[in-house]
Every structure is written in structure tokens, then in C-alpha cells.
Amino acid sequence: MHIIFGGAFNGKREYVKELLGNQSVSWHEASLPGTSASLSVIAGVEKWVKNMLEDGKSEEEIIKEARTAILLNESSWQIWILTDINRGIVPFEPLERQQRDVVGRLYQFLFKEAESITRVWYGIPEIIKGAKRT
Template structure:
């Protein structure tokens, strides 16, 4: 699994499109996070929106996401919704915290993590290159 993370509108999708040029890719957006027997590369985005809308508990949602991406050629595009800013509304704080915990689990499992910041890519993790 390769995790791509960055702020909203920072160039994550364009980075992924360029990286996967010429490959067969299945893009899955909010509401379409599901298991399948797809053999091509799968790009999953909008998990933060899905997490805000799901009726699953945080633990069940995390397990579902981790099961969905396990042992697949998956790129997960995550939008950083925190950056140290604490939302005023309790529901938004709860979502930010749940995303933070889910993102930590995804990054722990990921073979590679790339941060995109205003179109610039920075490798944060690459399996086999950790110090």
C-alpha cells in the first residue's frame, strides 16, 4: 500500500495520475470503499468523508478500511484535515481525531508514504529504507 497525504487542493490527485500514467487504475471515491477481486491498481480517496458519513463505530470503520486495503496494489489518498487546528464544533473535533488515529494505522501498514505539499512530493516512508 502507498499512502499519499496532503492538504486539500495540494496536488495529490495529479501526483497519483502522473505516477500511474499508462497503468490500468480503478478510482474509488467516497461511498465506494469495498472489497473486490480487482487485479489492477486501486486508488481510494475521500476516506475522511466516508468516515464522517458511516454509521460504523470508529473501531469497526478502521478495521473495515484496513481489511479493504490489505494485500492489494492500493494507493490511498488522504486529506490532512487537522494540521494542528482544533475545530470549534465537537463533531468536527471527533472526526479530526478519528481520522488521525485511522491515518496512523494506515501509515504504519503502508509500504510507502508520500506527503504532497503544494505539488511537491516528499517521501516520508519507503519499506526497506527506514532508519
């Protein structure tokens, strides 16, 4: 599992698309993969978390679903594109504050599980953990 993270509109998706080239990929936007594919990209995780919270899911259920997606697809290569939403102003709305907190704890779990991590900051990739793999 490889994580690509950075701020909004910092070039994460472009970096992943360039990294993958013409490879066949199963792309999941604001959702998690249910079945194994040889290569999956999971993006919009912060939106997925917000949808789950709106559906009444607890933080524990959300992290359990992410763990299940990783385990179901452990024989394939996953790239998770994560947007850092924790560096800004504390949201006024309770749901948005809850989303920010759950996303932060989910990201902590994902970072521990990841084989490699790359931060993309304004289009410049920086390997933080492990080495990138395609």
C-alpha cells in the same frame, strides 16, 4: 500499499494521475474497495469517515473496515490519497471534532501498514517511507 498525503488542494490527485499514466485503475472516492483489482486508488477517506460516523459507526468499526479493505486487496496494489485535516483550528461541531480525531487515528494505522509514503506539499512530492511503486 502506498500512501500519498498532504493538505487540501496541494496536488495529491494530480501527482497520482501523473504517476499512474494510462494504467487501468479502480478509483474509489469516499468509499473503500470491496473486491480485488490489480490497482486501486482510495481517495476522500476523511469524507468516508464522516459518513461512517453519521451512520453511527464507532472508531473501532471504521478501522476494522479499513483493515478488511486492505486484507481483501492485499494481492493488488493500493494507493491511498489522504488529506491532512489535523493541522487547523479545532472544529466547533462535535461530529467534526470526532471526525478529526478518528481520521488522525485511522491515518496512524494506515501509515504503519503502508509499504511506502509520499507527502505532496504544494505539488512537490517527498518520499517519507519506502520507495514509490506503480
